[in-house]
Amino acid sequence: MGDYLEKVKRAVTDLDLDAIAPLVRDALDSGEDPNAILQSMCAGMVGVGELFESGEYFLADLVLAGEGMKEGLEVLEPRLQAGSMGVKGAVVLCTVKGDVHDIGKNLVGTMLSSTGYEVIDLGTDVPEDKVVEAVRANNAVAVGLSVLLTPMVESIGAVVRALEAAGLRDQIKIAIGGACTTDELARRMGVDAVGRDAVEAVRIFDGFVGA
Ligand code: B12
Structure with a gap:
């Protein structure tokens, strides 16, 4: 085997x-x-x-x-995806503005949807207002941001600020992941968690929703 x-x-x-x-x-x-x-x-x-x-x-x-x-x-x-899709809640997932890497994001999305989340995948190079729109439209419980390029890390902060401005930050958890993410970056950007791989991503989101 x-x-x-x-x-x-x-x-x-x-x-x-x-x-x-x-x-x-x-x-x-x-x-x-x-x-x-x-x-x-x-x-x-x-x-x-x-x-x-x-x-x-x-x-x-x-x-x-x-x-x-x-x-x-x-x-x-x-x-x-044969499992119970969507029962744990909706997660908005994307690669941040200025970054087109999507292999890791897609793996995270696949793992999340196969473990019971409804994944709203917005794709790559996604501006913060699209994230806010999707969170609202889908009543999402969490946001996952993939970022691999160091010059693009400020795009994470832009999403956090846009969610705050929309009055949604208190009701949503945010996780980041990708080659250039660290615990220090997560703290600096004001997000709730950083994940190293798709398995850890599931653990993090399960922790968010108490699953
Ligand atoms: C493949 C690749 C590309 C491909 C992307 C193809 C695609 N469709 O994605 C292409 C060729 C297009 C590309 C382009 C570029 N790339 Co590139 N690329 C890579 C490479 C080799 C692998 C990335 C990858 O797919 N890894 C495999 C996946 C499975 O791993 P992952 O992405 O890390 O994802 C896992 C975890 O991080 C985590 N995760 C990921 N996202 C999330 C999200 C959440 C919420 C959570 C919890 C977890 C999580 O789970 C995933 C699954 O296990 C990396 C090297 C590296 N060390 O990462 C460079 C790398 C990211 N690229 C780099 C660069 C510089 C570029 C270019 C600027 C090159 C150029 N001169 O044009 C462009 C940028 C284009 C752009 N605007 O985005 C640099 C970035 C340096 C930096 N720190 O800024 C790297 C690190 C290479 C290097 N050492 O120089 N690249």
Whole structure:
């Protein structure tokens, strides 16, 4: 069984794009837990990031890895979302203004919706007023902000201030995550939590709603 998990992880890291979706399918057919497969894909992507940082991979490789992840997720998502969607409340999720990284955000969204949240995914490069609008329209219980670019961290503060100005801050919890986020940044921006991966994201949001 565990063999498929390792193969999925390796296919992502090695950019063996044609193999990712079929391997995810094989892993599901062999009875692997969809959440464990998701974790393997995540781990593979961490490997891609490391190879980029060491200079072995280039930007074009990152784009390819993103495509491979999307194809794998398409196979996986129907199996992850078989549970009781939306019962824990609505979460507004996005990547902040000025930032288009979405692989981590999508993984967090997939994990949250597979564990009972209704996920309102606003996409990437999202201005603060759109977040406020979505919180209001969906009566959301929490907001998740993904931010990977250090120059864009002020976009987090902009969301916090916009929610305050709209009178919504007291009734909503905010979590951040992504490569450049730290506990110190969370404190400075006035958000409630910072999450290192999609599993921790679920723990944080469960803590928010008391699930
Ligand atoms: C893939 C990638 C890209 C791809 C993105 C493809 C896509 N569709 O997302 C492309 C090629 C487009 C790209 C572009 C750029 N990138 Co880039 N990119 C990366 C890379 C290698 C991996 C990111 C990734 O997908 N990781 C895998 C996922 C699974 O991990 P993750 O995003 O961290 O998410 C997990 C956790 O953080 C957490 N999480 C994430 N969001 C949230 C939210 C909440 C609420 C919670 C609780 C948890 C949580 O859970 C996720 C799942 O486990 C990182 C390196 C790195 N160390 O992160 C650089 C990196 C983020 N990029 C970087 C840069 C500089 C850029 C560019 C400016 C490059 C350029 N010169 O053009 C552009 C910026 C474009 C823009 N305006 O946004 C820098 C940022 C440096 C900084 N600190 O500012 C990094 C760190 C690389 C580096 N070391 O230089 N990039």
